Amino acid sequence: TKFSSIDEIIKPKFAGKKVKLRGWVHRQRSGKKIAFIVLRDGTDTLQCTAKKSELSEEKYEEFCNIKYESSIIVFGTLQKDDRAPNGYELHVEDFELIHLADTFPITKDQSDAFLLDIRHLWIRSQKLTQTSRVKAKLMEGARNFFKKEGYLEVWPPIITGSSCEGGSTLFQLDYFGKPAFLSQSAQLYLETLIFAHKKVFALTPSFRAEKSRTTRHLAEYWHLEAEAAFLDLNGIMDFEDGLVTAMIHKVARDEKKSLIALGRNPKDLLAIKAPFERIKYDEAVDIINSKGVKIEWGEDFGTGHERALTKDLKSPIHVTHFPREIKAFYMKTIDGKTAECNDLLAPEGFGEIIGSSQREEDIKIITENLLRDGSDIADYEWYLDLRRFGSVQHSGFGLGIERVMRWICNLEHIRDTIAYPRVMNRNTP
Numbered sequence: 001t002k003f004s005s006i007d008e009i010i011k012p013k014f015a016g017k018k019v020k021l022r023g024w025v026h027r028q029r030s031g032k033k034i035a036f037i038v039l040r041d042g043t044d045t046l047q048c049t050a051k052k053s054e055l056s057e058e059k060y061e062e063f064c065n066i067k068y069e070s071s072i073i074v075f076g077t078l079q080k081d082d083r084a085p086n087g088y089e090l091h092v093e094d095f096e097l098i099h100l101a102d103t104f105p106i107t108k109d110q111s112d113a114f115l116l117d118i119r120h121l122w123i124r125s126q127k128l129t130q131t132s133r134v135k136a137k138l139m140e141g142a143r144n145f146f147k148k149e150g151y152l153e154v155w156p157p158i159i160t161g162s163s164c165e166g167g168s169t170l171f172q173l174d175y176f177g178k179p180a181f182l183s184q185s186a187q188l189y190l191e192t193l194i195f196a197h198k199k200v201f202a203l204t205p206s207f208r209a210e211k212s213r214t215t216r217h218l219a220e221y222w223h224l225e226a227e228a229a230f231l232d233l234n235g236i237m238d239f240e241d242g243l244v245t246a247m248i249h250k251v252a253r254d255e256k257k258s259l260i261a262l263g264r265n266p267k268d269l270l271a272i273k274a275p276f277e278r279i280k281y282d283e284a285v286d287i288i289n290s291k292g293v294k295i296e297w298g299e300d301f302g303t304g305h306e307r308a309l310t311k312d313l314k315s316p317i318h319v320t321h322f323p324r325e326i327k328a329f330y331m332k333t334i335d336g337k338t339a340e341c342n343d344l345l346a347p348e349g350f351g352e353i354i355g356s357s358q359r360e361e362d363i364k365i366i367t368e369n370l371l372r373d374g375s376d377i378a379d380y381e382w383y384l385d386l387r388r389f390g391s392v393q394h395s396g397f398g399l400g401i402e403r404v405m406r407w408i409c410n411l412e413h414i415r416d417t418i419a420y421p422r423v424m425n426r427n428t429p
């Protein structure tokens, strides 16, 4: 007989059928006459029950001594069992150990620090398995949406010669004896690519040397960015609303079990509908102050400000038109005072998930902004060429995948949204 996978057999038509499975021992419990393992095979888990009366004495003994995380082949009959977590159990008739594991180091109630040190084993846990599945579905929803909207997926470089988001969070490296940087954002390259493809998107790792320890910053995160020609600020916000809705609805439909286990009701995500509310920075500043958190006009938002603004909300909200002095050199200004930009903030206090803007077309203003920031114009000559050869109105954004994950998986710390978190004090395993 062929091997089956758990997710395909826990269905009524397989009840009473003989199946062969292989995987890892997730839990184990044994008594005098009956013993259980929970088998995990990468698609789901299944309780497998062995009775002493139905195996040889020797085999039963072996079954009782299987350690956690051993790899195993089990053979038996699938039975409906309403007490089992997914409604089925396997009645074991035979089994074969592939590898008897050493004593597994992870037991109950271990410290966060230990679990991070042993991350390569902890990623087998239910919680991290569920978050990985949710993340894959988020991206599937995103790719479907980009395809439907006619965006081409592209692959910008990660090693770069110029900064996109300011020097203070740049990781520098030695590039054959000369300095180079790890990308903070693919934006400037995506801007070049719209002249070839009109509408593009990319998923790339982005790097930020964040010197503060927070629950929402990683040094390496996955950045989903898009850029489109002939689109203004309102147009890009409409697109973002459609994209975020498509992503979270995909997860709500296809990963219900994982979401519920993580403490998020899929129905609440399905209730979120585009378009999202849009308010200007000025109004946001008033609201934040009215919630008792102090902020002055001209200050950028910190975690506490965004929490005050979003903690009572159920849907994401856009904050537009920040003062241009605190924003990046590439953002367009119409009134000379504010930028044609928006941050999309997740509800329930989670805060920023997207940074976005219409881009400045005027080469003079961009050059002034670069000088204001103390940048070397020579490093940006290639970028300025975009304003010399067929310049058009265009807009784009960057979405932090782990920021969205933290919100929809209801996680306190961003490190639990990624298999191998890179933060200030950790780059292993």
Ligand code: 4AD
Residues within 6 Å of the ligand: 164, 165, 184, 185, 186, 187, 208, 210, 216, 217, 218, 219, 221, 223, 225, 226, 352, 353, 354, 355, 356, 357, 396, 397, 398, 399, 400, 401, 402, 403
């Ligand atoms: O707001 P940011 O810095 O904007 C940009 O990088 C633009 N160049 C994007 C663009 O227009 N193409 O970053 C965009 C998003 C943030 O909204 C946040 O979701 C995420 O990237 N992000 C981080 N996620 C995790 N850890 C960090 N240290 C992050 N920094 C930014």
Ligand code: MG
Residues within 6 Å of the ligand: 343, 352, 354, 355
């Ligand atoms: Mg930002």
